Amino acid sequence: MPTAKPTDASIDLEGRTASARRTRGGTKGLRITDVAAQAGVSPITVSRVFNNPASVAPETLERVRQVVQKLGYVPNRLAGGLSSARSRLIAAIVPTIAHSLFSETIQVFSETMSRAGYEVLLALSGYSDTNEESLLDTVLSRRPEGVLLTGVAHTESLRERLRNVGIPVVETWDMTDTPIDMLVGFSHYRIGEAVAERFLARGMKRPALIVASDARALARRAGFRDRLAQAGMTSVAEVIVAPPSSLATGKSALPQLLQGAPDVDAVFCGSDLLAIGALGAARQMGLQVPSQLAVCGFGDLDFATETTPQLTTVRVDGTRIGVSAARFLLDRFNGVHERAFVDVGFSVVERESA
Amino acid sequence: MPTAKPTDASIDLEGRTASARRTRGGTKGLRITDVAAQAGVSPITVSRVFNNPASVAPETLERVRQVVQKLGYVPNRLAGGLSSARSRLIAAIVPTIAHSLFSETIQVFSETMSRAGYEVLLALSGYSDTNEESLLDTVLSRRPEGVLLTGVAHTESLRERLRNVGIPVVETWDMTDTPIDMLVGFSHYRIGEAVAERFLARGMKRPALIVASDARALARRAGFRDRLAQAGMTSVAEVIVAPPSSLATGKSALPQLLQGAPDVDAVFCGSDLLAIGALGAARQMGLQVPSQLAVCGFGDLDFATETTPQLTTVRVDGTRIGVSAARFLLDRFNGVHERAFVDVGFSVVERESA
DNA sequence: CTGAAAGCGCTTACAG
DNA sequence: CTGAAAGCGCTTACAG
Numbered sequence: 001m002p003t004a005k006p007t008d009a010s011i012d013l014e015g016r017t018a019s020a021r022r023t024r025g026g027t028k029g030l031r032i033t034d035v036a037a038q039a040g041v042s043p044i045t046v047s048r049v050f051n052n053p054a055s056v057a058p059e060t061l062e063r064v065r066q067v068v069q070k071l072g073y074v075p076n077r078l079a080g081g082l083s084s085a086r087s088r089l090i091a092a093i094v095p096t097i098a099h100s101l102f103s104e105t106i107q108v109f110s111e112t113m114s115r116a117g118y119e120v121l122l123a124l125s126g127y128s129d130t131n132e133e134s135l136l137d138t139v140l141s142r143r144p145e146g147v148l149l150t151g152v153a154h155t156e157s158l159r160e161r162l163r164n165v166g167i168p169v170v171e172t173w174d175m176t177d178t179p180i181d182m183l184v185g186f187s188h189y190r191i192g193e194a195v196a197e198r199f200l201a202r203g204m205k206r207p208a209l210i211v212a213s214d215a216r217a218l219a220r221r222a223g224f225r226d227r228l229a230q231a232g233m234t235s236v237a238e239v240i241v242a243p244p245s246s247l248a249t250g251k252s253a254l255p256q257l258l259q260g261a262p263d264v265d266a267v268f269c270g271s272d273l274l275a276i277g278a279l280g281a282a283r284q285m286g287l288q289v290p291s292q293l294a295v296c297g298f299g300d301l302d303f304a305t306e307t308t309p310q311l312t313t314v315r316v317d318g319t320r321i322g323v324s325a326a327r328f329l330l331d332r333f334n335g336v337h338e339r340a341f342v343d344v345g346f347s348v349v350e351r352e353s354a
Numbered sequence: 355m356p357t358a359k360p361t362d363a364s365i366d367l368e369g370r371t372a373s374a375r376r377t378r379g380g381t382k383g384l385r386i387t388d389v390a391a392q393a394g395v396s397p398i399t400v401s402r403v404f405n406n407p408a409s410v411a412p413e414t415l416e417r418v419r420q421v422v423q424k425l426g427y428v429p430n431r432l433a434g435g436l437s438s439a440r441s442r443l444i445a446a447i448v449p450t451i452a453h454s455l456f457s458e459t460i461q462v463f464s465e466t467m468s469r470a471g472y473e474v475l476l477a478l479s480g481y482s483d484t485n486e487e488s489l490l491d492t493v494l495s496r497r498p499e500g501v502l503l504t505g506v507a508h509t510e511s512l513r514e515r516l517r518n519v520g521i522p523v524v525e526t527w528d529m530t531d532t533p534i535d536m537l538v539g540f541s542h543y544r545i546g547e548a549v550a551e552r553f554l555a556r557g558m559k560r561p562a563l564i565v566a567s568d569a570r571a572l573a574r575r576a577g578f579r580d581r582l583a584q585a586g587m588t589s590v591a592e593v594i595v596a597p598p599s600s601l602a603t604g605k606s607a608l609p610q611l612l613q614g615a616p617d618v619d620a621v622f623c624g625s626d627l628l629a630i631g632a633l634g635a636a637r638q639m640g641l642q643v644p645s646q647l648a649v650c651g652f653g654d655l656d657f658a659t660e661t662t663p664q665l666t667t668v669r670v671d672g673t674r675i676g677v678s679a680a681r682f683l684l685d686r687f688n689g690v691h692e693r694a695f696v697d698v699g700f701s702v703v704e705r706e707s708a
Numbered sequence: 709c710t711g712a713a714a715g716c717g718c719t720t721a722c723a724g
Numbered sequence: 725c726t727g728a729a730a731g732c733g734c735t736t737a738c739a740g
């Protein structure tokens with residue numbers, strides 16, 4: 001009896017290619033044909049059970065699902081995506097998710113997208129442009145169906161390429177007249193102006209800056225300085241630190257600032273972290289906040305204002321940004337082709353000094 | 355002249371299947387064959403330029419790279435992954451990245467993995483087990499080469515399935531004697547004990563709890579209560595809140611707690627957020643912290659201790675967890691088959707009261 | 709409501 | 725150092 005065939009065909013993986021050269025393949029190497037064979041239908045029908053169940057007869061549906069359950073079959077989306085040109089993947093390019101700022105946005109963005117059947121590929125760009133450019137290749141190699149960007153994309157070549165890909169793009173957390181596609185953000189420049197105005201209204205004589213040198217922080221700086229210049233304050237003391245900003249840098253930046261300009265009576269910090277660090281330094285130096293030194297931060301951390309009532313801060317609604325960005329992408333997938341553009345604004349929060 | 359052929363063949367997409375039924379396909383629909391044709395090599399050579407450049411002659415390498423650059427070709431990893439059974443994808447299953455706790459871990463994990471050529475698929479599980487189970491299917495459909503889990507996986511069926519897939523798994527942020535595979539974490543139970551001990555050493559008479567009802571917080575609660583019971587304190591007042599914990603819940607939980615047990619002189623809160631919220635409430639109630647009421651939090655936020663020196667807190671090194679988890683996975687990919695298991699411990703931090 | 713054929717864009721395993 | 729053939733596991737576009 002040569003070439004005896006296997007007897008137990010219940011989980012028979014015949015049909016496996018003759019040379020069987022590829023051993024691996026995730027989740028037991030189960031394929032759609034295995035499910036199809038067991039359920040007595042064609043692979044296409046199994047495919048439809050996952051992707052368009054309404055088009056399958058209830059009984060067939062049930063039978064296939066039983067087999068899927070029994071075998072523990074999980075479709076291979078690498079194959080599915082390749083075949084359908086639909087990866088069901090959204091790329092989110094973010095400088096960092098540590099220390100909050102963007103984490104709330106990514107959180108709700110991810111929740112909203114996954115409810116709609118998409119997953120989020122997280123790409124951390126740090127704060128360098130060159131990095132962002134090479135990151136884009138990595139990201140595009142997964143053929144995402146949409147992209148969330150943090151900030152308005154910097155280099156023209158990146159913007160150009162993103163436009164060429166032809167997938168929806170949402171820029172967030174910043175503002176521009178010429179977005180690549182869609183935008184949910186706010187103006188950092190106007191925030192700087194608003195904080196300057198607040199300081200002026202409070203009668204501050206010598207406002208100063210502590211900022212990290214990233215694009216958005218520098219835009220806030222520009223708005224701040226321009227507004228002060230309008231009021232005749234053309235020389236503004238400042239300490240510029242390397243991103244990412246941290247408690248420690250804020251802490252060391254304040255003494256440095258005051259050393260060069262001892263009469264400073266208000267500081268606009270590039271982030272809540274820097275502000276909290278500066279406040280710690282102020283405490284150590286015996287400075288009363290805000291009476292001797294007003295401190296203003298920036299961010300979306302309830303934390304900051306809760307723990308530090310004497311802090312003024314600019315609050316941004318990171319949650320709304322994330323939800324809106326997701327909605328805009330999903331609308332596109334549903335054929336809505338408007339060019340969504342939203343300024344979510346900001347608010348300057350100042351607690352009553354207790 | 356019927357069937358005239360196109361003249362300009364410089365970016366000629368001939369070879370495209372006759373029926374051309376699939377229009378889409380990302381990044382201009384450029385395929386490896388387009389690059390190969392332009393460079394005068396076979397597709398396999400182009401593939402090697404990306405995946406194993408050392409095996410290609412320097413001149414060929416250069417020529418292919420020029421064409422890639424010129425055309426703006428980005429390989430399709432859906433196809434590559436399907437063909438090679440290597441997705442270069444790592445799944446990270448995390449309850450949430452908002453409000454920090456895990457965000458630092460994910461940040462450094464993602465950085466480390468991407469430096470090694472892997473991308474991170476972020477899957478947010480919330481705090482429900484059932485969710486985690488269905489999330490696993492979604493995640494496995496991408497055929498990740500490794501999985502990072504937050505916490506020790508709950509249901510046995512999930513553990514079972516994960517083991518069957520045969521890819522490396524790292525559980526983090528918790529401790530168990532029977533991990534699925536590898537583990538980088540610490541014992542929540544022992545943290546509870548340690549905080550109880552600290553309170554006892556300080557002579558607290560009536561320690562209490564404010565915790566969210568997630569598995570890990572409840573483990574801390576158990577350690578806390580057991581240790582107090584050893585000291586003869588068998589009745590411990592507590593308020594249990596629904597996760598995720600927040601400032602607001604902490605704020606409302608404290609009055610509730612004190613209403614039922616006015617003599618409480620120490621509270622162990624399930625997280626820094628809860629603790630900060632509770633501190634806010636204490637302030638409003640005119641309670642001195644820590645002299646009248648000691649408050650202890652939990653987390654990895656510099657923030658908490660910096661802004662709130664009167665807070666005692668349990669600190670965990672989220673960064674180390676992320677880096678170690680990444681290293682363990684990468685070791686596996688490099689053929690190191692040890693079953694890595696690390697207890698990173700924790701520390702109770704108490705600032706000198708100023 | 710269901711299926712046979714062809715193809716998605718890569719890489720493997722040889723062979724030279 | 726380079727390439728021709730075959731296959732990875734799905735889905736599309738028909739047709740019935």
